[in-house]
Amino acid sequence: MKKIVFLLVAAFSLSMVAQDQVTEGIIITKTTMSSDNEQAQAQFDMVGEMLTTTYFKDKNSRGELNSPMSGNVITINNDSESKMLVLxxxxMMGKKYMLTDTTEAKELAKDVVVTEGEEVKTVLGYECKQYIVKMSQNGSDVEMVMFTTEAIPVASQQTSGLGDKLKGFPLHMTMKVNQMGTDMVIISEVTEIKKETVSEDKFKVVVPEGYEKMEGQ
Structure with missing residues (x-):
């Protein structure tokens, strides 16, 4: 279950010559969810599109998402400290946090199958390579098809635990999840990349007052 949460939490944040590396800035990602289950789809329709703002600098990233379904979710991936903090x-749940050692997360991901695909997709002028990620645990099957660019050399919330199995930042991702017999499809696509200066304070791994550790972590 820990791996499922690790991958799903985050699921909720130019021209062709623009292949030069971008090491600092802000990324805006649009996410939509759908299901063939009428009840689930009705909930997704109420939520609508979700926007995630990701701040990144060197190999550190911070994703911020606010939606009626998830509430406020902040995911900080501090590469220098090998830590990922989810707030x-x-x-319904109140204020919870999950602190993960990304070195341990890479160990957990050993049985996650990552296959390099043959397709190439261009997103915002960036040429992206295809990767297919598959895993199964506790009755839930997850398949992710990612198109990543190495022009942004930082791990996203979805890829920080995969280590060397996958390279680059995903600019387009389709995630298929089967949980308790319900099929869900989550599509995330980067809609904007801004080259801006980002403060180091964004990546501090500090649990604010009032947050309780998530059960089962």
Missing amino acids: MDNP
């Missing part, structure tokens, strides 16, 4: 402020 969730959910109307």
Whole structure:
């Protein structure tokens, strides 16, 4: 279950010559969810599109998402400290946090199958390579098809635990999840990349007051 949460939490944040590396800035990602289950689809329709803002600098990243379904979710991936902190402020669950050693997360990902695909997709002028990620645990099957660019040399919330199995930042991702017999499809696509200066304070791994550790972590 830990691996499922690790991959799903984050699921909720130019021209062709623009292949020069971008090491600092802001990325805006649009995410939509769908299901053949009428009940689930009705909930997704109420939520609509979700926007995630990701701040990145060198190999550190911070994703911020705010939606009616998830509440406020902040995911900080500090590469220099090998730590990932997830802060969730959910109307139903309250304020919870999950702190993960990304070195351990890479160990957990050993049985995750990552295959390099043959397709190439261009997103915002960046040429992206295809990767197919598959895993199964506790009755939930997850398949992710990612198109990543090595022009942004930072791990995203979805890829920080995969180590050397996958290179680059995903600019387009389709995630298929089967949980308790319900099929869900989550599509995330980067809609904007801004080259801006980002403060180091964004990547501090500090749990604010009032947050409780998530059960089962």
